[in-house]
Amino acid sequence: MGEIQREPILENEEEDTQAELDVWKYVFGFGEMAVVKCAIELGIADAIESHGDSMTLSELSSALACSPSQLYRILRFLMHRNIFKQTPNNQGPIMLAPWHALSTRALANGMPSFEKAHGEDLWSYGATNLAHTQLFNEAMACNARLMIPAIFEGCGEVFDGLGSLVDVGGGNGTAMGLLVKACPWIKGINFDLPHVVSGAPNCDGVEHVGGDMFQSVPKADAAFIMNVLHDWGDEECIQVLKKCREAIPKQKGKIIIIDPVVEEDNKTGDYKLNDFRLMLDMVMMAHTNTGKERTMKEWEYIIKEAGFNQITVKPIRAVQSVIIAFP
Template sequence: MGDEEEAKASVEIWRYALGFAEMAAVKCAIELKIPEAVENQTSQPVTLADLSSAVGFPPPLLRRIMRFLAHQGIFKAVPTKDGATGYTNTPLSRRMMITNRDDKSMAHMILLSSNPVAVASYLKLSSAVVSGKGFQPFEAAHGKDAWAYAAEDPGYRETFNEAMACDTRRVVPAVTNTCADIFDGVSTVVDVGCGTGEAMGMVVKAFPWIKAFNFDLPHVMAGASEFEGVENVAGDMFGLIPRADAVFIKWILHDWSDEDCVKILKRSREAVPKEKGKVIIVEAVVEQKKEDDDDDKLEYARLLLDVVMMAQMKNGRERNMEEWDHLLTEAGFVRHEVRDINDLQSVIIAYVS
């Protein structure tokens, strides 16, 4: 066993030594719209010459990028009739289409993770671990927290908003399909921290009887989209949240400390009716023991997301079920349940009564 572990380690270590180069290659493919170029060619598999012509870049470096991405299984290398190497898309490469705004594309999330602004904070992570509480990698790298930076940098703000929107397009359909019953008897929903506002557009489309509200800070709402059946409202979630039968809050609480989460949850509880009110939370739940191998792979992503939060947010973190129990109890909810949607995130429904 020792020799086997040593042999495995001698190979695996290269993933960490050269991992940033893999991210760079993927980022390159997204920015050059290589998956789109492959998809749009009528003749398949796509030769290097045709691909080069489609993306408008010379073949030599493109060939090396494609060789690596095909080796990783992102694209599929297929022999052409002439015996040359051609390329086809895979389900993975299609998830890297930046022009594809369906519920599978993760291109904008990848561009956020590989953005130099985000990467700079990762490089300060060891200082945060050494210093303990009080040291924030993003602030150390940029002189201000992530929210202040995004407010002042339109380019980074757009990258961040697009990444959150692509997650919304991916996960909200899973919520409405898998947990449709939680919207039974619900006439109004408010999305707290709505960002671009797409989530409520999807909810209203799935459940047309619902009147929805998008709720976020004024500068965020200024750029929010308009959707039929959805009203945009500016405000502060630490202040007064618009009243509704249900509060929807996705990927917001993991940005904040326990103390701030309790404040947000209390405001959310106050916004819904005592008789039938509920708060629908879409967040990761780490350290859940499951037998499913696919979920074990998702746990890898959840734990990586926790590292991202450590680098990006002053008090951000992913939480286990015991920690969620504590927050919801402190916020005054009488009961809650967790729904698995076969995703990085779960749905936590907190009830007022």
């Protein structure tokens, strides 16, 4: 009898994986034909050919009278199958151009720098340029992966006793996903604009909700706002904070703000960190219409104007601090 050899487990696993992929292919084999038919009916190829060159998603959606977010999903499917090709879009100039128009923001009646450079504000631009929105959200997600551990290290107790938490302006849900993973007893709500959360990945324990934070905020035991309020002026911040106050319990509710607190006196605190906070203030000037980094006095003003009375500030190992406020 010849020698019997056992096949490597890896080969069997590869065969099983391939068999599973084949099954999925048979189940959804009609899908590719249906999406190609959809692309033909919409006239995607004809629009690009008539344009004579590659088109941005904004240009193509306007030409076809399509929803940018829905069109992007169709194109993503077709690009994955090499039916269409995405030309790399260097995002650098998009964020760099406003810096060249920084002086316009400083003028008495000057136009915001981003609007001067691109014809519309950052948020309107992102709503119709989903590739830029995706890059922006990925950058925020990267920041969240650094910030959340620092928050838990410095003051993780702020999440004790919470049954639910809403992340206001939470982007693709990375921060809330990390929070729920660390605190599995919390029901997480990731809240952002509809076109933002429509592309957010599913995450156990996190519900994605689309809406406008200036109109209403989903109800929860507490509101979490990270790197959002510095994008807006005082009046906008007060409006958002009031909506947060309406969303949390009157007696035990609280908001947890993660944002820089600029030191008024460079002789106190960490000079290097304050240097970065001041640089971020220039970023706000270049990229937002009314945003700014705030001193503690400025934070106290908008928080108290929104109806919060008790304020606690906890420094962490980051440029940002944790500001906790209670009604």
